[in-house]
Amino acid sequence: QKEVEQNSGPLSVPEGAIASLNCTYSDRGSQSFFWYRQYSGKSPELIMSIYSNGDKEDGRFTAQLNKASQYVSLLIRDSQPSDSATYLCAVYNSGSRLTFGEGTQLTVNP
Amino acid sequence: DADVTQTPRNRITKTGKRIMLECSQTKGHDRMYWYRQDPGLGLRLIYYSFDVKDINKGEISDGYSVSRQAQAKFSLSLESAIPNQTALYFCATSDPGLSTYNEQFFGPGTRLTVL
Numbered sequence: 001q002k003e004v005e006q007n008s009g010p011l012s013v014p015e016g017a018i019a020s021l022n023c024t025y026s027d028r029g030s031q032s033f034f035w036y037r038q039y040s041g042k043s044p045e046l047i048m049s050i051y052s053n054g055d056k057e058d059g060r061f062t063a064q065l066n067k068a069s070q071y072v073s074l075l076i077r078d079s080q081p082s083d084s085a086t087y088l089c090a091v092y093n094s095g096s097r098l099t100f101g102e103g104t105q106l107t108v109n110p
Numbered sequence: 111d112a113d114v115t116q117t118p119r120n121r122i123t124k125t126g127k128r129i130m131l132e133c134s135q136t137k138g139h140d141r142m143y144w145y146r147q148d149p150g151l152g153l154r155l156i157y158y159s160f161d162v163k164d165i166n167k168g169e170i171s172d173g174y175s176v177s178r179q180a181q182a183k184f185s186l187s188l189e190s191a192i193p194n195q196t197a198l199y200f201c202a203t204s205d206p207g208l209s210t211y212n213e214q215f216f217g218p219g220t221r222l223t224v225l
Contacts, residue, residue, distance in 0.1 A: 043216040
């Protein structure tokens with residue numbers, strides 16, 4: 001079992017729709033969870049951090065964490081073509097190592 | 111100016127050559143990391159350093175070495191490059207003293223091709 005798994009892509013949504021990206025992790029001792037956005041050929045850019053169960057909102061982005069289910073998600077409301085990128089889920093496990101999922105490629109169609 | 115810089119940005123080299131990738135940061139962070147990214151494999155940790163005197167192996171350190179010359183500089187070396195080291199390499203920094211989450215921030219990357 002992979003330490004961090006993301007829903008397989010690619011994911012395609014129309015402009016203005018809600019994009020939902022999902023991630024599960026295997027280490028129950030994990031404490032901090034992150035979503036990075038990566039445009040093709042560019043470096044990962046941190047867009048959301050979450051530590052506690054529940055929702056955390058920042059503009060059009062909402063991160064959701066459920067530690068009991070070992071699940072973290074990212075919702076992008078009013079998706080824009082500029083949101084088209086690969087989204088990486090990352091988790092600090094109990095050994096304090098940041099582990100990344102393989103990413104989900106999102107395309108927002110105008 | 112970029113907070114985390116990497117040089118070179120692109121490099122083509124031949125099998126068996128020694129190559130060094132350099133990372134510098136102006137964020138004042140204590141912790142620095144080297145990752146490689148391959149299609150379908152995501153980001154994998156090569157080495158990390160919590161301060162100048164602390165160097166640790168990551169999950170894929172074989173064939174690589176590092177040097178932490180100063181708080182702001184962390185270099186990655188390939189002593190004898192091989193084709194399967196062709197990848198995108200990223201440097202990252204963090205500082206748990208500055209943030210509850212200890213977020214990592216990435217440099218622009220180095221695209222390395224080994225022929």
